[in-house]
Every structure is written in structure tokens, then in C-alpha cells.
Amino acid sequence: MAGVLIFGELSDGALAPATLRLASAGAQIAQALGEPLIGALVGNEVGRAADEFRCGLTTLYCVQGAHYRPYTAEACMAAAQAVIEASAPSLVLFAHGAETRDWVPRLAARIDAGLVMDCAGLTVEEHALVATKPVNGGGVSAEYVIRGAHRMATVQASAFEPSAVEGTPERIALTVTPSADTRVTVLAEESAGATSGPRLKDAKIIVSGGRGIGGPDNWHFIEEASAALGAAVGCSRPVADSGWVPSSHQVGLSGTSVSPDLYIAVGISGAAQHLAGISAARKVVAINNSAEADIFSRADYGVVGDYREVLPAFVERVKQLRGSN
Amino acid sequence: MNIVVTVKQVIDPNLPPSYIDLDPAGKRIVSPFGVPPVMNGYDANALEAALKLKEQHGGKVTAVCLGDDTSRATLKRALAMGADAAVLLNDPAWLELDSAGTAHVIATAIRKFGTPDLVLCGRQASDTDGGQVLYWLAEELGLPAVGPVSKIESVEDDSLTLQRLIEDGYQRVRVALPALLGISSEINEPRMPSLKGTMAAGRVLISGWKAADLALEPIEPKVELRRLAIQVRTSSAELIEGEGGAARGAALAEKLHAEGLI
Numbered sequence: 200m201a202g203v204l205i206f207g208e209l210s211d212g213a214l215a216p217a218t219l220r221l222a223s224a225g226a227q228i229a230q231a232l233g234e235p236l237i238g239a240l241v242g243n244e245v246g247r248a249a250d251e252f253r254c255g256l257t258t259l260y261c262v263q264g265a266h267y268r269p270y271t272a273e274a275c276m277a278a279a280q281a282v283i284e285a286s287a288p289s290l291v292l293f294a295h296g297a298e299t300r301d302w303v304p305r306l307a308a309r310i311d312a313g314l315v316m317d318c319a320g321l322t323v324e325e326h327a328l329v330a331t332k333p334v335n336g337g338g339v340s341a342e343y344v345i346r347g348a349h350r351m352a353t354v355q356a357s358a359f360e361p362s363a364v365e366g367t368p369e370r371i372a373l374t375v376t377p378s379a380d381t382r383v384t385v386l387a388e389e390s391a392g393a394t395s396g397p398r399l400k401d402a403k404i405i406v407s408g409g410r411g412i413g414g415p416d417n418w419h420f421i422e423e424a425s426a427a428l429g430a431a432v433g434c435s436r437p438v439a440d441s442g443w444v445p446s447s448h449q450v451g452l453s454g455t456s457v458s459p460d461l462y463i464a465v466g467i468s469g470a471a472q473h474l475a476g477i478s479a480a481r482k483v484v485a486i487n488n489s490a491e492a493d494i495f496s497r498a499d500y501g502v503v504g505d506y507r508e509v510l511p512a513f514v515e516r517v518k519q520l521r522g523s524n
Numbered sequence: 525m526n527i528v529v530t531v532k533q534v535i536d537p538n539l540p541p542s543y544i545d546l547d548p549a550g551k552r553i554v555s556p557f558g559v560p561p562v563m564n565g566y567d568a569n570a571l572e573a574a575l576k577l578k579e580q581h582g583g584k585v586t587a588v589c590l591g592d593d594t595s596r597a598t599l600k601r602a603l604a605m606g607a608d609a610a611v612l613l614n615d616p617a618w619l620e621l622d623s624a625g626t627a628h629v630i631a632t633a634i635r636k637f638g639t640p641d642l643v644l645c646g647r648q649a650s651d652t653d654g655g656q657v658l659y660w661l662a663e664e665l666g667l668p669a670v671g672p673v674s675k676i677e678s679v680e681d682d683s684l685t686l687q688r689l690i691e692d693g694y695q696r697v698r699v700a701l702p703a704l705l706g707i708s709s710e711i712n713e714p715r716m717p718s719l720k721g722t723m724a725a726g727r728v729l730i731s732g733w734k735a736a737d738l739a740l741e742p743i744e745p746k747v748e749l750r751r752l753a754i755q756v757r758t759s760s761a762e763l764i765e766g767e768g769g770a771a772r773g774a775a776l777a778e779k780l781h782a783e784g785l786i
Contacts, residue, residue: 270690272669297691301671301706304656308624308663313746316655329750334653335553338541340753341652347746382668382700386685390693398692404786428786440709446674447692452653453708461785471541472650474757482785484776485761493540501761502776508769509776516777517786 202237203229204288206279207252208296209242214251216401217294219361220458222254224321224354225292226362231323237286238368241278243267249370256368260286266377269388272302273378279306281375283349290328292321295353295456296400303353312349317452319358319478337452337475357400357458357479390447397431399450404461405480407433407450409473411466411487411506415443420510421465427514433457435467451476465506469494486510525583525679526640527574529607530630530658531567533591533598536560537650541754550751553651563598566646568605568714570707573676574644575606575715581679584608586640588633590618590626596730603725604717614732617742625743627660632738639665642684643704647672655706662704670699671706 205225207218222236229236238256240248245261252259262278275298283291293299295317307314319340320331327344330352334341345352399405406428408421425432432448439449450457452472458479465486467473474497477483485498486506495501502509535544535555545554555561563571574585587602589595590613599610611633618629634643643665648655662669674694675687682701687694689708699705717725764779766772780786 269695297689300655301659304623304659305663305669307656308627308660311624311746314623314656315747317653332653333755334752335535335544335651336537336653338544338755339553340755342750342752344748344750345746346748380668382703383670384698386696386698388690388693388695436709442710445693446689446708446710447694453648461780470538471755472537472653482780482783484780486776490763495761496757498761500764500776500779502764502769502772504769504772506769509773512770512773513777514773516774517781520777520781521786 201234202286202288203232203234204237204239204283204286204291206291206293207238207240207248208294209240209245209248212244212247214248215294216361217296217356218252219254220356220359221292221294221354222362222364223359224356226255226364228290228321228323232289234289237288239279239282241267241275253364253366253368254362255364255366258286258371259368260371260373262373262375264375264377269385270298271383271385272305273380273383275302276306276309277378278375280310281373283310285371285373289350291349291351293351293353294356299353303351307351310349311347312351313345313347314351315343315345316353318352318354321352321354333452333475336470336472338471355456355479357456397429399431399433399448399455399457402431402457402459404428404430404463405433405450405457405459406430406463406465407435407467408438408465409435409467410437411468412438413466417507418443420507424463424510424514427518430463435473436470464494464498465510467494468492469497525577525581525642527577527583527585527642527644528634528640529567529571529574529585529587529602530643530645530661531571531587531589531598531602532564532646532649533561533589533595534564534649534651536562537565541756544754546752546754550753551749553752560597561594563601564646564649566648566707566709569709569711570644570646571602571605571607572712572714573707574642576712577642577676577679586611586637588630589613590630592616592619593732599730600725600728601717603728604721605715606721610728610730612730612732615734617735621743622745622747623654623656624660624746627657627664628743629738629740630657631661631664632740633733634665636738639702641702643667645704645706647706647708658704658706665704667702667704668699669704669706670697672708673705674708674710676711
């Protein structure tokens, strides 16, 4: 058994940006183990993404088939299991996300693997594989040793820089027959985040609203600011739980971990699980009417005041400044 | 419908990091004196979903908890909310188990009283934020698993129609029964226990099950906790000054523009 196997992902037919970050995590640990880096892609049409998936890989396994969309755990598990059997890696890494946190633990149970999810760091210490991840809502970090015949981890891709390493991996195509398990049937798939603009996890700027916005009627402040800045719309967990906006916008440990250049938190108190999800943001701005809010402990810049005054004036001035360039 | 709900007792997730401490071994989070632990939030959502199904379709709801002796408080809360039975799995050897081991104990206990029509679990526990036990449990019980579930749309004779959260929205999914669901907080607002329920639950004697009761062998962990560390945040924000909110907003724009951030 040798090799660090990383599962890439597709985004609109191309290689997902998170995969390049996952590749950095994989390359570090492969180097520490003295083992090659192996890639895998699973999807209905992987050709374009496969051309983009270089990252210093020695081998790239491609599993293609019409049954990978819409998402089902069974199809992903069967494909991943086939790649793991073919490549016999000592460690398998996945980008932590809505799909992987559903099917990867189930795969771990099926092949009896040691798995830690949502890892912010992976190291090798005296031959032990050590994973670090946020627990207790992000207020505490935990170190786990991963053991077992199969070792797996899902990684917060946002905690790593994108890989810029080239390479010409040997490509191996695998065919996996669809699972005969029909106990779970997808009836429809709907994109709740029908808003245009960048996706949360790839966005350079995010404007995010919390309970301090006051109610769904005020949400237009966040949407207008996002649209003007070309930013993605985020929200805190209480906002998603209250149904003001779809959960797909939720930033934090149980939502999406993000890594924008600029994160603007409006009316967000700064619960530990929210702060854990923005730990990779380069600069954080907090706008809050309470100077005591925990968000200010993470923010680089803070504005204490009523967001209904601050935000529109901020956006207006940004437009002027951008226009004058 | 015969429903099992897994519940875990956790440290109050609303406690700020500055209020919590670690035990001397650095492996367990200790809450300050006088702050009681609570039922894991997603598990409360799962229990509420089970109680609603029971109210609409009849059946029985059993709450199962793996934890120490103090976890009886969480099971009593489950009874007070309306669960029909409570099972405590409290062998001290089980407290250090990883997800696979924890699921093995719970699966063995569930099999002992017959596989239910539905197993409802919170999508993850707020202390470990692991999100794994439910899937190991599903695999061991041979059940299909769907998570995170944000809505139970309808109940048919041998299946459920659900909404599950995905990356950019949601899927509508039909799952054949018996099944296991990972429940998310969007699904409902858990009820408060009634006074009558609380008093009745107070009188229930909850016995605990040990390894010998389940005829379990010691379990070799695949994932081992080495240490915990409390994240101390010391940085503080540079506050933007100005006369009134609008002036501060404009000043913020100047600042970010000067730094090349916008």
C-alpha cells in the first residue's frame, strides 16, 4: 500500500477550485510520507476536468458514467471503492463539502476505514498520521491519530492554498456498473440559491448577514450590497434555521467553510461555529451595533453602528472609488 | 411506526470558549460549575420529527443514549418531550470509543429490541462535530441513510418522501423503509417539555446497559483522540471611526480601497 489518493470534484464540467487546494494538502502529506500523489475524478463527463487536474499527480483514475448526476451516495461510494481497490493507497483525502460529508463516512463504514472529517491540518509524526480539526463549534481544536488498514480524511480545502504544480499523470479509466440498490431514489433536484453571482466557496468577496439584520424584510440590504460589490451572499446559522434564506448560503461549521479575500459580516454576533467557517478568510470586516460582539475578536476592521446606515453608505462610496479608477 | 431516536448529551454549545476548560488529560471539555449539559441540538430536532410522525401515524418512539450516568437527564428530557421509552448505554469503557465503536454499541442495542421502521439521528453532535456515527450505524444495521434532512414531505406505506440539503439547494428523495435519517435543524423547532411530562419523566427509573448486557467484546479504535486545545482569540479589530453610521461606512470603503481589497 502506497500513495496518497485525492478525489477531485467537478464544477460545471471543469475542475472545482477546491480540488487545487485539496491537492496542496495531499502533496504535503505525500511528501511527508514519501509516497506518490494519486488523483481520481468521478462524474458524468470528466474529460475537461481531467485535463486540468495535474498537481504533480503520478496517476489519475477517471470514472465516468451517466449515473453520477444527480448525486447519490451509492454511486459515489461504488466508484470510490473501485478506485481505492485499484490504487491501494495508504491515505485517501476528499474536500469536505455537502456531498462528501454524506457519502464518505458511509464508505468508511463499508470498508472499515479510520476517518476524520473537516480537517484543517494533516501531519505525520513518528509514522503516526495526525489530523487536526475544529470541535465544539470551533472553540476547541482536536488532534486525532488515524489508524486502520484504510485511512481517510475530509479536508477543509479553504485552509490550503491552490496547487500550481504541473504534471502529466498517467490516466487510467475505470468502469463501475451502477449500484443495484434502489432504496434511495432522487425525485428532483432544485437549486435554492438561484441568485446569480459567485458561489460561496469560490467567492473573492462575501457579504454575510446574521440575526442582527432583524428579519427577512431587511435582507435586501445584504443582497443589494452583494450585487454592488460582485460578492456572494452568506448568512449565519440562525438566519438559515429561521428560513430567511436557503441553507445553501450558510457559512460556518455546519454550512460552508469559506476562504474569500474579504468577508463582510453584518449583524453577525460571531458564534464559534461561524468563526470556524471563516478562519481562512484573508480580511474580515464586522458591522455590528454592539461593540461587545464576539465577531470583533476575529475581525480585522470593525464598524460599530446601525448597518442600515453603514452598509448603504459603504456601498455608495465603493462605487465612487471603483468608478474613479 | 416504530421509531428509534439517538440522543447525545453535550456541553452547552452556547458557552463561549473563554468559559470552558479541559480536564487534566486534555481530552475532555469541562463546563463551568453550575452550567448543566444539554441534549444535542440536532438530536432534539430528530426527536421532534419522531414525535410529529408518531402523532400523525401512531407508533412508538424510543430514545437511545450512549453516555455517562449524568446522561439520564437528557433521556428524561426526551421522555418529558413525549418519547415512550428511554435506553441508556453507560458502560464507562464506551466513553472513549471512536465513531465506529460508538455505532457498534448502539447498533447492537437496537438489534436487541428488533430493527425499527425508522432510525432518526441528529446530523452531527455539537461537541465532537464528527457527523459519522449515524452513517456507521446505518451501515451496520443494513439501512439506507439520507442526510441532512430538512423536511419530511410525506409518509407512504413503505417509504418516505424527504428533502435533503445539497451544495446549492436541495434534493427531493424517496427512501424505502426501514431507513435511517440524519436530521438537520431546518426541519422543525423542538418543543419544550410540558410540566406534566417533566413530572412523569422524573418518576421513571432509567437503568443502564453495560458491555455484558450486550455481550460486546472490547473494540479496537481506528481513530484516537490525542489532545484538545482551546482556541484563544486575542486579535481585536481596528475600529473605524466617524460621525454617524454613514460616515463610518464611507470611511470603511476608503480603508478597504486603500488596501486594495475592493
